[in-house]
Amino acid sequence: EAGVAQSPRYKIIEKRQSVAFWCNPISGHATLYWYQQILGQGPKLLIQFQNNGVVDDSQLPKDRFSAERLKGVDSTLKIQPAKLEDSAVYLCASSFGQGLEAFFGQGTRLTVV
């Protein structure tokens, strides 16, 4: 089966600019996650969707980050405006829902300069 697709793979932007990341989960997976992984740390959950509804966005900095999951399939994560500390790998993952195994994409490495 095809894995979780993310794009772009790399992005370099200046601070205060905006950026968007895209994720296409595994077909049929109801749960979609966005994680932020700062270099040398474990992934930190930003937002979790069940179909197109938000389950948990408690750690999403809502003043600058937003995410949506259109029609319960693809998802986009946006940062506006970006800060230097947003430099990280942004990982998208999906799971069937009840199965609990989350499959991760390769991530988007964001560098804010």
Next chain:
Amino acid sequence: QQQVKQSPQSLIVQKGGIPIINCAYENTAFDYFPWYQQFPGKGPALLIAIRPDVSEKKEGRFTISFNKSAKQFSLHIMDSQPGDSATYFCAAVLDGNEKLTFGTGTRLTIIP
């Protein structure tokens, strides 16, 4: 209460040795404990997982030991190989919402 503490931060083991990575948690509502393996430039991939009603689980060379009373679990890699060199993350899932909380990671290096 949502934290998962992982140690050591890095580990170097000779080929054939048995690296052990330890994790501890506080929240007794966690009910699923997966381990993820991450190679540079890749996303984490599920390696093995355990539920708290089981004290040990083996899959190939990978074993999870689980101590429910101590709220600790560990990963053992038997007959370690250089190809096992990667970063390993323990994680815990909260009963009911499938939220994955990761540990801080262990960078494992297996030297020939």
